[in-house]
Amino acid sequence: MEDNKRKMWQFPWRYKESIALVGGIIVIGFILQLTVGKFNFFLLSSPVNLIVGAAIILFLIAFSFKRKNVFYQWFSGVPFSVTLITAMLLLALILGLTPQLIKTNPHDNDIFTQLGFRQVTSSWSFVLVYFLTLLSLGSLIARRLVAFKKKDYAFYMNHIGLWILLFAAGLGSADMKRYVMHVYEGEVEWRVFSDNEDVLELPIAIQLNDFYMEEYPPKLAVINRESGTPQPEAKPEYVQIDEKRPHGNIDQWDITLEKYIHDAVRNSDSTYQEVHMPGASPAALVKATNKTTGEMSTGWVCCGNTAQLYMTLNLDSTFCVVMTQPEPKRFVSDIDVFTEDGKEEKAILEVNKPLKIDNWVIYQYGYDNQAGKMSNYSSMELVYDPWIYPVYLGIILLAIGSICLLWSGNKKTKKENDLE
Amino acid sequence: MTWSEYLWFAIPAMICWLAAAALIYKVKKQIIIDILMIAGIAIFAAFIVGLWIGQERPPLRTMGETRLWYSFFLSTIGFLTYKHWKYKWLLSFSGVIACVFVCVNIFKPEIHSTNLMPALQSYWFVPHVTVYILSYAMLGAATIAAFIQLTKIKKGSPDEELYKFMDNIVYVGFGFLILGMLMGAVWAKEAWGHYWSWDPKETWAFITSAAYLIYIHMRLQNNHQKFTVWMLPIAFVLLMITWIGVNYLPAAQGSIHVYS
Ligand code: HEM
Numbered sequence: 001m002e003d004n005k006r007k008m009w010q011f012p013w014r015y016k017e018s019i020a021l022v023g024g025i026i027v028i029g030f031i032l033q034l035t036v037g038k039f040n041f042f043l044l045s046s047p048v049n050l051i052v053g054a055a056i057i058l059f060l061i062a063f064s065f066k067r068k069n070v071f072y073q074w075f076s077g078v079p080f081s082v083t084l085i086t087a088m089l090l091l092a093l094i095l096g097l098t099p100q101l102i103k104t105n106p107h108d109n110d111i112f113t114q115l116g117f118r119q120v121t122s123s124w125s126f127v128l129v130y131f132l133t134l135l136s137l138g139s140l141i142a143r144r145l146v147a148f149k150k151k152d153y154a155f156y157m158n159h160i161g162l163w164i165l166l167f168a169a170g171l172g173s174a175d176m177k178r179y180v181m182h183v184y185e186g187e188v189e190w191r192v193f194s195d196n197e198d199v200l201e202l203p204i205a206i207q208l209n210d211f212y213m214e215e216y217p218p219k220l221a222v223i224n225r226e227s228g229t230p231q232p233e234a235k236p237e238y239v240q241i242d243e244k245r246p247h248g249n250i251d252q253w254d255i256t257l258e259k260y261i262h263d264a265v266r267n268s269d270s271t272y273q274e275v276h277m278p279g280a281s282p283a284a285l286v287k288a289t290n291k292t293t294g295e296m297s298t299g300w301v302c303c304g305n306t307a308q309l310y311m312t313l314n315l316d317s318t319f320c321v322v323m324t325q326p327e328p329k330r331f332v333s334d335i336d337v338f339t340e341d342g343k344e345e346k347a348i349l350e351v352n353k354p355l356k357i358d359n360w361v362i363y364q365y366g367y368d369n370q371a372g373k374m375s376n377y378s379s380m381e382l383v384y385d386p387w388i389y390p391v392y393l394g395i396i397l398l399a400i401g402s403i404c405l406l407w408s409g410n411k412k413t414k415k416e417n418d419l420e
Numbered sequence: 421m422t423w424s425e426y427l428w429f430a431i432p433a434m435i436c437w438l439a440a441a442a443l444i445y446k447v448k449k450q451i452i453i454d455i456l457m458i459a460g461i462a463i464f465a466a467f468i469v470g471l472w473i474g475q476e477r478p479p480l481r482t483m484g485e486t487r488l489w490y491s492f493f494l495s496t497i498g499f500l501t502y503k504h505w506k507y508k509w510l511l512s513f514s515g516v517i518a519c520v521f522v523c524v525n526i527f528k529p530e531i532h533s534t535n536l537m538p539a540l541q542s543y544w545f546v547p548h549v550t551v552y553i554l555s556y557a558m559l560g561a562a563t564i565a566a567f568i569q570l571t572k573i574k575k576g577s578p579d580e581e582l583y584k585f586m587d588n589i590v591y592v593g594f595g596f597l598i599l600g601m602l603m604g605a606v607w608a609k610e611a612w613g614h615y616w617s618w619d620p621k622e623t624w625a626f627i628t629s630a631a632y633l634i635y636i637h638m639r640l641q642n643n644h645q646k647f648t649v650w651m652l653p654i655a656f657v658l659l660m661i662t663w664i665g666v667n668y669l670p671a672a673q674g675s676i677h678v679y680s
Binding site for chain 1: 501504505536537538539541542584587588589590591592594595596598599602605606609610611612613614615616618620623624626627630631633634637638639640641643644669
């Protein structure tokens with residue numbers, strides 16, 4: 001190999017030097033972690049991130065005058081970037097293999113925690129490698145932009161897009177604010193909870209006019225009456241209630257759906273009728289036949305809710321048919337939003353359909369899980385993320401770059417040996 | 421139009437696609453393949469449009485409706501990519517997989533009731549998943565090629581043509597991978613308020629793409645050939661973990677991407 005003819009640290013640098021350097025940076029990260037604790041992203045909040053961002057760009061511009069220098073060539077070259085990407089990969093492996101904590105326990109003194117591996121994304125090593133990648137990729141882009149070639153469009157889209165994305169995502173993370181607001185039906189709320197459960201007041205108020213939920217028809221199961229375990233125990237089976245396909249089977253029973261009422265209320269004689277009211281719950285008239293004994297049972301089952309008792313259908317002395325709790329199909333908040341400067345907006349908020357108002361985006365977040373569709377409040381998440389625009393710009397450029405890759409593949413002819 | 425007319429469209433479309441997938445290795449006349457593929461796609465698209473009009477809403481809600489789009493996009497993108505790259509197996513592969521989804525709708529039609537949780541009910545769902553399927557197919561092919569190349573390197577004579585194929589297919593597969601990831605990011609922003617939260621599935625997607633980036637960039641130079649080619653099988657293992665394995669990892673407890 002060429003590398004052997006050359007002493008280490010003698011230019012041009014290649015993989016050995018790159019690995020030594022990135023390894024050194026990671027060790028420095030560990031030392032910082034052990035001495036000052038994890039990287040505090042709030043140090044970067046506006047305007048610090050703007051200053052740091054401007055400094056990075058100015059540095060890259062100034063540095064680009066040195067682009068003929070061997071150090072620059074190495075810093076913006078393949079071996080160093082491959083090493084940086086590998087370092088990112090290894091750190092991400094730790095992140096992907098071990099459970100991460102939102103808050104570390106101050107009494108955890110094992111070395112794994114101390115080195116920041118329980119919160120990889122806010123560990124110094126990760127932040128330093130990320131930062132170095134930003135600089136390396138930036139100087140590569142600068143070098144290639146100075147020698148601009150139109151046919152390199154795919155290269156520009158991919159690398160500039162990714163650089164903008166990394167730049168905005170990294171620096172912007174400190175400015176992002178996310179709060180949860182719980183609003184009761186018919187009331188107006190402007191207080192929110194932060195991650196630390198602190199109560200804050202926002203320049204936005206939300207009035208909840210109505211919260212409603214649609215649910216899927218539930219499933220039927222056979223359980224052991226004593227232990228409550230669904231059958232067959234090794235691999236429980238469920239029959240999805242579907243009026244168009246009323247037959248199913250569970251273990252040794254044929255299950256037939258005779259009748260299904262989505263909004264049902266129990267009559268005094270333990271039958272059910274359709275009533276559209278908040279306390280209604282799904283109920284089904286079910287026939288179950290034991291395939292071996294031929295024994296047949298028919299009766300109502302109901303999953304119940306906070307307003308009604310559940311109902312089961314006994315099959316024999318050990319087993320019974322039950323109905324599972326329905327799963328949400330759609331939950332919706334009908335809201336009015338007011339801002340401090342007098343703006344007012346009406347919206348129907350649901351999952352995947354957030355509302356944007358000023359610099360805030362309001363998301364349907366949750367509800368009272370115990371009460372389900374009878375929940376009398378709705379939780380909304382309010383997100384403030386001013387760096388989202390450059391992030392989207394990066395995403396769009398990178399997407400165009402990917403399409404270029406799809407289309408042109410690898411057309412470049414390679415030099416046999418690029419050590420020159 | 422409703423689902424009861426499905427068979428009238430599904431079977432002719434499948435005949436077209438499967439015929440194209442088989443005949444491509446037999447017939448010389450390219451036009452026959454083109455006509456068959458386009459006819460299949462047109463017949464299938466006609467059903468989707470009909471259903472859209474018939475139901476008075478875009479068919480995007482149920483699992484069955486989602487599968488319609490898988491079949492449609494797989495055959496269309498597979499055909500376009502084939503036209504561009506001339507890899508015959510690619511056309512056959514996407515045609516067959518498109519038919520698998522068509523058949524699932526015939527034999528296990530969850531076309532009325534579905535329990536798609538609210539977060540999954542988005543127009544991003546279909547393109548996000550189809551693009552990934554295509555990407556996996558191509559990166560899988562690249563892995564097989566990598567093993568062949570490794571034996572050739574061992575014998576001291578790497579095959580330049582094979583390298584060209586590997587690089588092309590990795591570029592195309594990686595392009596789809598990144599597109600899938602970006603769509604996922606935009607979708608996550610819409611559904612959960614953040615485009616990237618280092619959720620285990622996202623983390624593993626990052627790991628996978630980093631591995632392919634190492635291959636792509638190391639191939640720009642001709643050093644460390646063996647290591648470079650080995651990156652493809654390694655990256656593919658990581659890809660499989662991202663796709664299937666994540667649900668079983670200890671780190672994935674509480675992930676928004678684990679649907680059980
Ligand atoms: C989505 C991400 C990326 C894609 C698709 C990508 C793709 C490519 C492609 C296709 C080339 C060869 C094209 C050409 O030279 O004209 C290339 C070159 C290069 N890329 Fe990337 N890349 C990505 C990310 C990165 C990152 C994160 C780095 C650095 C940390 C990087 C550093 C380089 C370097 C140093 C070259 C060699 C160019 C030169 O020396 O002139 N790339 N990349």
